[in-house]
Amino acid sequence: MLGKDNPKTSKGEKYGYRTFILHLAPSNLSGNNVCPSASRGCAHACLNTSGLGCMPNTVNARMKRTEMFFEDRERFMQRLDFEIKRSIKNAENATYTDINGEQQKGLIPVFRLNGTSDIKFENIKYGKDKKTVFEYFPNIQFYDYTKIPKRGKNPFPNYDLTFSRSEDNEKFVGQAMEKGQNVAVVFGVNKNNPEDLPKKWKGPTGLTWPVLNGDQSDLRFLDPKKRIVGLTMKGRASQDTTGFVLYGDNVIDFSKLSEYKKRASKDPSILGQRKYGTETFVPIQSRLSKSAANRTAEILRKDGRKARVIEHKPLIAGKTRTAYAVYTPGTFRRFRNQAIMHLSKRSRRPLIVNSRR
Numbered sequence: 277m278l279g280k281d282n283p284k285t286s287k288g289e290k291y292g293y294r295t296f297i298l299h300l301a302p303s304n305l306s307g308n309n310v311c312p313s314a315s316r317g318c319a320h321a322c323l324n325t326s327g328l329g330c331m332p333n334t335v336n337a338r339m340k341r342t343e344m345f346f347e348d349r350e351r352f353m354q355r356l357d358f359e360i361k362r363s364i365k366n367a368e369n370a371t372y373t374d375i376n377g378e379q380q381k382g383l384i385p386v387f388r389l390n391g392t393s394d395i396k397f398e399n400i401k402y403g404k405d406k407k408t409v410f411e412y413f414p415n416i417q418f419y420d421y422t423k424i425p426k427r428g429k430n431p432f433p434n435y436d437l438t439f440s441r442s443e444d445n446e447k448f449v450g451q452a453m454e455k456g457q458n459v460a461v462v463f464g465v466n467k468n469n470p471e472d473l474p475k476k477w478k479g480p481t482g483l484t485w486p487v488l489n490g491d492q493s494d495l496r497f498l499d500p501k502k503r504i505v506g507l508t509m510k511g512r513a514s515q516d517t518t519g520f521v522l523y524g525d526n527v528i529d530f531s532k533l534s535e536y537k538k539r540a541s542k543d544p545s546i547l548g549q550r551k552y553g554t555e556t557f558v559p560i561q562s563r564l565s566k567s568a569a570n571r572t573a574e575i576l577r578k579d580g581r582k583a584r585v586i587e588h589k590p591l592i593a594g595k596t597r598t599a600y601a602v603y604t605p606g607t608f609r610r611f612r613n614q615a616i617m618h619l620s621k622r623s624r625r626p627l628i629v630n631s632r633r
């Protein structure tokens with residue numbers, strides 16, 4: 277039920293923590309909805325589609341677990357409780373190499389119960405004492421990301437929640453930051469180039485917050501407060517056209533949008549809005565190798581969308597390099613002090629990969 281071999285969570289081991297993560301079938305993939313506030317963009321781009329998450333055996337196991345959660349909640353929670361105890365022992369007996377390269381013994385176990393779901397575990401009571409999992413394990417740290425705006429900051433002192441921005445909950449970002457909750461934002465940055473994450477992000481209320489690299493580890497409860505947790509695209513997020521993935525800071529300079537558009541129309545090294553015939557195109561992915569860009573364009577075309585692969589010259593790790601961007605029909609517009617991208621109706625349609633969604 278609980279896994280520990282996630283490439284991102286295992287990055288926490290060098291800091292002395294082992295994350296055990298519970299994955300269910302996200303959104304309504306199983307027929308039961310485990311993500312009440314999922315947006316179209318996040319359901320399509322969900323982490324369920326990255327790494328092992330798309331292998332048939334993994335998908336089946338997640339489906340079965342989700343079925344048990346809905347059909348026999350008490351058995352599910354008892355099983356989870358048993359696995360938490362077992363995982364605590366597993367972490368305590370583990371050896372690891374710390375950030376200084378020294379061998380150490382005994383990791384601190386931490387738990388993420390909503391690896392690919394958004395369930396209010398704070399409301400689920402079980403066992404003889406009818407308590408929540410956070411009360412049964414008061415000395416153990418739990419953490420999660422949530423898209424539910426009203427879930428509260430930290431329902432229990434040992435349960436840390438990071439609010440997760442999507443294209444349809446952005447208006448709650450300011451409120452979450454005021455509550456002292458950090459906000460995770462997926463930026464249109466290739467996962468191999470986390471250094472391209474923006475340093476600051478201007479939220480919908482016009483306030484600007486510093487961005488930390490959320491891919492460095494998954495240990496969100498250690499993050500300083502009032503931060504945007506910047507995440508790179510993984511899985512199908514790189515095909516997003518809904519606005520869930522924020523393309524922008526690395527593509528256009530919001531404050532000089534009109535100047536940028538003018539330059540971009542003449543200079544092929546600059547990314548921006550471009551006209552081809554009567555249609556206007558905008559970049560949805562950049563800094564790719566030619567083959568990766570062609571792959572994305574192919575995926576878009578298979579779905580009936582127009583796509584163009586265009587060479588550009590971004591600055592990567594201090595050097596000007598040749599890279600490729602994928603363009604699709606749409607325009608940049610100004611909206612509440614921000615530039616946002618409007619994609620044509622056809623481009624907004626998410627890829628249909630599972631008819632049960």
Ligand code: SF4
Nearest residue numbers: 311318319322392393
């Ligand atoms: S709410 Fe989270 S887990 Fe659910 S579909 Fe969206 S990204 Fe996936």
